[in-house]
Amino acid sequence: QSALTQPASVSGSPGQSITISCTGTSSDVGGYNFVSWYQQHPGKAPKLMIHDVSNRPSGVSNRFSGSKSGNTASLTISGLQGEDEADYYCSSYTTNSTLKVFGGGTKLTVL
């Protein structure tokens, strides 16, 4: 049971936009602006796509954006492309003994 809750799967057609949610508590997502999002292709290490809720690292497409409202963070991918098909994970700082928590992951399928 992951500390952060994500939908198991989402799908969209090329060119469309999708949003993946990540729900936590006031001890993690809701209490701090330290939410990150990772993209993982099969057999590869995760890749940082968003940090501090909405900041994109250098080299990450501006089709990826992040936001937060209350205890729920969101990742939006616009203009879906086939290469976006991957698993996506959120993570957050937490005040409990774990210090860092991850979501269970969302499989994005590009139809």
Place this chain on the structure above:
Amino acid sequence: QVQLQQSGPGLVKPSQTLSLTCAISGDSVSSNSATWSWIRQSPSRGLEWLGRTYYRSRWYNDYPLSVKSRIIITPDTSKNQFSLQLNSVTPEDTAVYYCARADDRSDFDYWGQGTLVTVSS
């Protein structure tokens, strides 16, 4: 460009110690703006942060309570690397283990290639 190269055995017997090393190039384990973590991933437990080491005028370590009693992460400045030791392993510790760098201004921005470690007799 930062690169992290992992090494270590892929098979460990139950009750023994899992040991992995992460060699750093393009940065320093003694950096004052980075932290160095181990993270594992398994189908049953998902992604799990195991702890970190970092240098801010002195060395610090942080571990989650879930593994704190049996984990040690140590830096090696002479080889510019850091290592993971996880004691008393069980089959539940079977996972892909990653080392990762977190910059003070972002999060885990560089990762090792991953090592599948199986705990089995």
